[in-house]
Amino acid sequence: MSNETWDVLRRAVAEEMEAMQSAVDAYDEAAAKLLGVNRTDLRCLELLNQHEDLTHSRLMAGLGLTTGSVTAMVDRLERLGYVTRRPDPTDRRKILLQLTDIARQKTWELYGPFVTEGEALMRDYTTADLELLAGFLRRSRQLYEQQLERARRTRDRP
Numbered sequence: 598m599s600n601e602t603w604d605v606l607r608r609a610v611a612e613e614m615e616a617m618q619s620a621v622d623a624y625d626e627a628a629a630k631l632l633g634v635n636r637t638d639l640r641c642l643e644l645l646n647q648h649e650d651l652t653h654s655r656l657m658a659g660l661g662l663t664t665g666s667v668t669a670m671v672d673r674l675e676r677l678g679y680v681t682r683r684p685d686p687t688d689r690r691k692i693l694l695q696l697t698d699i700a701r702q703k704t705w706e707l708y709g710p711f712v713t714e715g716e717a718l719m720r721d722y723t724t725a726d727l728e729l730l731a732g733f734l735r736r737s738r739q740l741y742e743q744q745l746e747r748a749r750r751t752r753d754r755p
Contacts, residue, residue, distance in 0.1 A: 614737070628707045633677060637662070638670055642679060642696065642704055650693040652685070661749055674700075 598606075629639040637660060644659050645651060651659075656667050671694060674680040679700035685691035696704075719727060 628704075631707065632679075632703060634674070634679075637666075638674055641670055641674065642700055645680065645694060645696040646701065646704060650683075650695045652691050652693060656694065661745075679703075 625636065625639060629636050632639065632642070634642070640660060641656060644656065648655075653664065653667050653671070656662070656671075657664060660667070662670070671680055671682070675682065679697055681695050681697055682692050683695065685693050722730070
């Protein structure tokens, strides 16, 4: 492949990634408004949807928030009926947070079509294509995670 062709393809991929990030961002903003939450609350609901239950400390780590911020967020989500608190059966000093059935239903209504339509979309690709795409997305995510850590370290400097 010539350098010119590679440059054209690299730019096309970069432009599509940027456009996709914008579309995801816009959709998440709309979803947050429909749920009556802010973007950080939406991210919290996403984390709780991925795990059966989480502690405040796991949410703090996952969201990069302080104890007070997580407590205020959980209070808001609990008032909306999206989160419940219960004692950890193995350590009564800990509180476990869980997504409610109402929250699961509402988030599925908003994000479920991405699962079903995304599966249909993927049927157009070969196994090799999907392996390539999964690898590219994994490496892109890892790059973002590395840069997030760098940004957080920069933010936390005095």
